[in-house]
Amino acid sequence: MSDQVNDPVPGPADVPATVPGCDPADGPDGAGGDSPSPAGWPVVSIVVPAHDEEAVIAGGLARLLDGSAPGEFDVVVVANACSDRTARAARRPGVRVLETPVPGKAHALRLGDAACRTFPRLYLDADVELDAASVRALVAAAARPGVLACAPVPDWDLAGTGLVARRVHRVHDRLVAPLRGLAGAGAYLLTGRGHARVFPMPDVISDDGWVHGSFAPHERVTVPEARTLVRPAPTVAAHLNRRVRVRLGNRQLAALGRSAAEGRLRLGSLAALVRGRRVSPLDAACYLAVLLMDRVLTRVRARRGGRVQWGTDGGSRSRPAR
Template structure:
């Protein structure tokens, strides 16, 4: 059958988690319904073997870097729309179909699922930080930070070939006006965020670096910022507790201190969420 969508999964040393990602994706799919391409980039483990056993097509490269892997996988795809999925994020076949249906709507070019956060194993402070963060950004959910996004053919032409950027999902978000992109609530991604404060801060440093890079490349940041007023409103509505808010503020201050110091991190798998 002709695939109804393609799925590109860049994977760097993801042997431990890739199997469950592919199992979830393919469990409810008809044979040949999705064209799944896994790009094993600079792997020193059995990532490629796991992908082949699951029935995915595999591209191997010794060159590290997510954007490079996305370009390689994209070049192998046989269908539109195309879903770009992180190797440690689970997305069901039904969710891929929902993204494809949304991208068939008038004017739509980009879409993303809504996230479900798996906090099992996270420390108490990390749990509180993630809880507050989710409540803060929920009403203004973007295409970034949920582990997956999808492009139809017109949207793809705007993004690819993807430049060498750190924040590929934020690049996609910034490329489209609100009327051209959608968060599809019927589609759900299962995301395992950082389990420790240290790992969360490393991710935040990476996010800041990625956003700064995009701004320097001429991709304007979205309008509007979340301030203390939004956090105070959550506490007043009892959406989060005062202790939740205090933990969030403490970690936010540490995040800003690292940003002022210009701390840099290299690209790597976050083992805390595996």
């Protein structure tokens, strides 16, 4: 089975090979296609890699497109090695659906990226929600001089999350928030010049970590006006699976010469949270217990090869977007 595109709107064959404002080489000072798109063309391309996301993809696309003008967003969903009806659930006006039997999020991102029609380009996890106003805020931020990449701020939907998992998430979020950068929000946007730094993306576990490490601090910004709705791991087991992948991904990035977004979390930072009453001693105890299990599992997984093809877990997919 080859990669297939289901295109309810005009397909790539209907797009001229060169569109002003769409070539990475276009724009003043090599700005990478950051100039305004011609009238009638999309202002941003959006790639949504989706692996078995039937439960959430339709709701996420509805939130993304509601309030957008027809043709304002060029949306490409890449149904990647799905065993469910993700592709069918994603089909709606204004969305092109590409199906591939090849697993791997990086592959899905490359495939969707190749089908994009304009710059800047937004890469959005299928189980994360982002509305049209937030997309516009990201596009506006990317137009600022010197900005090559930007990301929204995550809001957390803790409905259905277990008590211990909620305590662990509370601590972890407060520890990593100052270090998050372009990672952890489930979305990031690249200008044309930024895109040239990131793509072609290698087969990395942590795509957002790769993106974060591609830019100096002054070249990447977090946009408070843009918010994603993210559903964290609902159980301790799901949290551990996710954290093991993060650690393995960070090791891979280090080997490739890219710094991890999180940096190194220190126990002193945890103690400061407790002293400042931002987390409780019980929260901290739960976090430390799970952290120990996390490190042990990472070592075991690394010794077994540590291969991960898809950078997410199925925890959120059992909770359809509301």
